[in-house]
Amino acid sequence: MSESVKFSLDFAVIGISIVFVSLAIISFAIWLIRKADDGWQLHEANKKEEALEKEQNIDTTTLIIISAAVATMALGRFHIRKVRRLMKGDSQHRPWSVQGRAVLHGSHITGNRKRQR
Amino acid sequence: MSESVKFSLDFAVIGISIVFVSLAIISFAIWLIRKADDGWQLHEANKKEEALEKEQNIDTTTLIIISAAVATMALGRFHIRKVRRLMKGDSQHRPWSVQGRAVLHGSHITGNRKRQR
Amino acid sequence: MSESVKFSLDFAVIGISIVFVSLAIISFAIWLIRKADDGWQLHEANKKEEALEKEQNIDTTTLIIISAAVATMALGRFHIRKVRRLMKGDSQHRPWSVQGRAVLHGSHITGNRKRQR
Amino acid sequence: MEIFLDFVQAGAIGNFTWGNFGMLIVGCIFLYLGIAKDYEPLLLVPIGFGILVGNIPLASGMQIGIYEEGSVLSILYQGVTQGWYPPLIFLGIGAMTDFSCMLANPKLILLGAAAQAGIFLTFIGAVLLGFEYHEAAAIGIIGGADGPTAIFLSSKLAPELLGAIAVSAYSYMALVPVIQPPIIKLLTSKKERLIKMKPSKPVSKRLRILFPIIAFLITAFIAPGSLNLLGFLFFGNLLKESMVTERLAATARTAFIDIITILLGLTVGASTDASRFLTPESIKIFILGSLAFGVATAAGVIFAKIMNVFLKNKINPIIGAAGVSAVPDSARVCQMVGAQEDPNNFLIMHAMAPNVAGVIGSAIGAGVLLAAFG
């Protein structure tokens, strides 16, 4: 058997092993996280109750901001319907994120028309 | 006080002044235009009446073109409903713009499907 | 008449001729295909009947796959309504294409959300 | 205080020229025409703003100007100088163009060929006015009435004239509704303008799919110099017509072409620096440009009349004017001129055939010029 064939055989064995080991570790890591998740999910349930109270609190702020928008509708360019639509789309998030979502580059507003394309 | 600190102080004063002056001029320019706008708006009101008459006139042309589209529907590829939708979306513009909008690069048609994405 | 003017006249004649010949050939090719199309369309009609039978067959497979999706809805992430919408949009194609369309790069899935943008 | 003076020196006051001032006014006129008059806004607005950007008086050495290597504008301008913006725009145009009006009546394609006479006659004119061959070729392409083709060819043949050629081409394209009607009326009789054409037959899906492939092979074999334009045009059209690649075609005709249009318009505008633009050559180019549009219109109309000698079903010679391209403005002009004689004569669909054929024709013309002088 020539030198090069021997090398390629060796290399093939090592190569496929590395692929295998990598994916096996990923597989194991996923299994591990799934186990941990049960514990977390319990922990989460408690947290959610706290969050709910907090949310109530933040919701008020959001409401204020929305009313601010209404109040300044005199400017004639802000339509409440759009604000509401934006909230529904993201309803799985905390209200803060509703505003956060409207932000790009930490430093700039996103117009209302953003999601209309 | 070291040379470099003196320089940086001088520079800071000049720098912040330039920023200030620039924004002050912009602020003043906006104020000026707002003043002028009142006059313009009056002028506009008169113009609008003229425009209205013109629009009537152009509208006829548009109507002809639309009817042309209807007439050639024999080709089986042109749907009147789309043409109407295109007009509504841009209704704040003069009818000419309705067609102008359908153009890209001054030299090429935009398919009907343009806005459907 | 100067050398350069003579050249430019010659060149202009040759240039416009090439443009003309090219477009004339295209024009002729189109005319030819249109002629051939009549024959093809007849051939097509026969084919379509065969295709219809085949389609029936493939449709069953598709149905199975869709039901598979239903069955695994336990995963909680697959909504049948979307699958149906996808099919309607492409209804002019054979069912295979419905799935093919969901593919990018021959080797990767396209999420359900693909067409929602 | 010295710092302050240095700063002023770097800025507008230290570098102001009346040429720049004049170009700023030109930029504002472009913006006015685009925004208030709604002439070709998708091009005039980016180019107009670009003219403003390119004529801000600057000290060089700050890496800001479009002609300073390494500046942002010079990097974005590479798509123009290296010539790859125009083909990508043709890709998008292909993905949005419906050629079926042309496929339905292939003999009208010849009108799109005739109007390209404007390209070659302007070439002769430019040689007569003393331009070099390669410059004359770039100027001639204004007669093609097609923005991306003009930019592509002049970036290859005469980069120093690109700004003037592009501005001239787009100016006249915006003025098509002013230039064409008198020429059409001069060359046709009322009787001719009243000719009604039969509606065309529908076009099969198969023909629409085969067309971009076959037309590409024909044009590339005859005029390989047109490959960069027509290859992308027909590729885009195949993405559209094949139906199976609709998502690619959709992106090509929206986000992709929009991005390139923004960058192309802005940088072409910014390249019209007063010191390069305000020259006697530019004035000659503007004169030749108007000649080009006039000749192209006339050639299309006259050729339609010649065709009528041999045809049973007469062509309304008005639609010959649509052969210049300038899609779809010149087709619309034909419709209007026709409707002035008979409001029930619907020429626009027939005019679209020479109109899109004209795009192909001028790209072939560009290929011929590139092969000869590239």
Place this chain on the structure above:
Amino acid sequence: MEIFLDFVQAGAIGNFTWGNFGMLIVGCIFLYLGIAKDYEPLLLVPIGFGILVGNIPLASGMQIGIYEEGSVLSILYQGVTQGWYPPLIFLGIGAMTDFSCMLANPKLILLGAAAQAGIFLTFIGAVLLGFEYHEAAAIGIIGGADGPTAIFLSSKLAPELLGAIAVSAYSYMALVPVIQPPIIKLLTSKKERLIKMKPSKPVSKRLRILFPIIAFLITAFIAPGSLNLLGFLFFGNLLKESMVTERLAATARTAFIDIITILLGLTVGASTDASRFLTPESIKIFILGSLAFGVATAAGVIFAKIMNVFLKNKINPIIGAAGVSAVPDSARVCQMVGAQEDPNNFLIMHAMAPNVAGVIGSAIGAGVLLAAFG
């Protein structure tokens, strides 16, 4: 007249070769398969048209051909030669891939590893056929059944073979429904093919967010050569699963990937110039490519049978074939083969797990090959 002859010389007639003619036919076949047969149209149509573009007979020196520096095609081809198109495609793929089927049943990931044996056995085969190591590595990656990975690796290891490898990889990927079923049936008994698997449990949002981060760290630490592919894949997936960056993920999986797909397909096709493509090497590569797909399929199926020896809840060995990747075609093939035995056996969701794992597996394999021969 001389001008005219020059012009002809520059064009097709002066430079025609039968090789180009043959490649034009290949291009048309690709277009036919993509459009009429609907095989992988998003790739076969751009590549097919690219083959036409790349085989137009041209005089060199006109700055048109893809191998002439400064031409538009050569500039757009840089994304292939410099290797940044494939990672950006992986970004979009990550942003559209739902890994939850794999997360729900992590042991099926191993099937995606087993099928990568095709890569390394093909490597041996290529060495036996006389290729250099770096060439053999590039050829081996065809066994990964993944287009962007194949293009990325061969652009780095054997750029001169890129066209042949890409065309071979995409050809066989289009033929997966023909290649795999007989191999699966040969290696499995009817009883095995009837195995029903339990539906998997749902996957939490947290796991879906953590997965791309952790999987990236694991693969990058073990096989850093895969970073350019898997880094972008998992980044795209994180943009998608984190929910808070949905607008970025949406663009990555639509406009962005579409633009890159158009440019990649067209230029890869155009790089298959007959003089470079029609060589004995290309034939060997096609033979090795079919070997690679066969071996990969067999390895996946056999490994599933080996796993069954140790598992209580048996795996249906059909889904081992999905480990080759070729997403989602091979998963669909598994569904069909299973349904032929029992129409109520819904394998497709289970098959997706090795299917997407196979993408990760072949990228790791590419990383190993790059580290060794790069």
Place this chain on the structure above:
Amino acid sequence: MEIFLDFVQAGAIGNFTWGNFGMLIVGCIFLYLGIAKDYEPLLLVPIGFGILVGNIPLASGMQIGIYEEGSVLSILYQGVTQGWYPPLIFLGIGAMTDFSCMLANPKLILLGAAAQAGIFLTFIGAVLLGFEYHEAAAIGIIGGADGPTAIFLSSKLAPELLGAIAVSAYSYMALVPVIQPPIIKLLTSKKERLIKMKPSKPVSKRLRILFPIIAFLITAFIAPGSLNLLGFLFFGNLLKESMVTERLAATARTAFIDIITILLGLTVGASTDASRFLTPESIKIFILGSLAFGVATAAGVIFAKIMNVFLKNKINPIIGAAGVSAVPDSARVCQMVGAQEDPNNFLIMHAMAPNVAGVIGSAIGAGVLLAAFG
């Protein structure tokens, strides 16, 4: 076996450093803040993942790292080093920003100027801490509270500090809701915080169209160094406000800005290699950064109080804090601080005026710094 050792050598185990490990944790913190806390996710997620990518331990020579010429990451990083990503982001920002709040009450623009004092005071601080002028200028721009501006200026003036400056700027921008309220409360009385401002008058369409043109000319004439940022910002805004180029504006504010954001975030993150990032300079930069934000906030509030001495219709000094920019976070902070005193006091619309003015102000500041030290 030797092969295997080579492979390991090339990978993580052979090149591991504790610095990289620390940076991986920083990356995870960014991801956590972005995903779980929803702080600026569109930036923290790409940058965070980029930090992971940039700190994978690698043998150099594999053409993977961002600082190796020819690697994919280094090619994508060119948009940062050559400085053209930030202007394109400003294009998109211009196309999404509504300046009418500012146009309705132009005197509030001055608050956006005052807050830029943070830039120049930080410059002095950095000189005092021993930085060179050009480095001090790049550090000072952190006080502009604007990501793209900071990246643009530091890429031009101090590329070696870019990572630290960018990470510092984005960190404090994410912490605006923590930094600003105490400073505001310290500098204002309860009575001042209760001031109610009148709703502003509507803004005509004409003013909104004229504004980007005029503001561009003013800023470019006075501070041409800001042209790359403000030229693109106002161009984008003109595309939006002119209405006639809506399709270009729509693409600029969606697909185009998204693509650039993805590439910018990822590569800026990946540039924070531990050996370059974990230095004493970085710590100084973080200290100066917090100083910058504090000074900027204070300057805005104090200037509002000074303006009130001369004004009949008093300004609520809280909104002076919005002048730092950090759009729209700091405007939102003003709203909240105001609502704590009086829930019916709706400051947010008034705060938007100094907020967007602050963006213009910091770009002018950057232009001044670039002219002086570029």
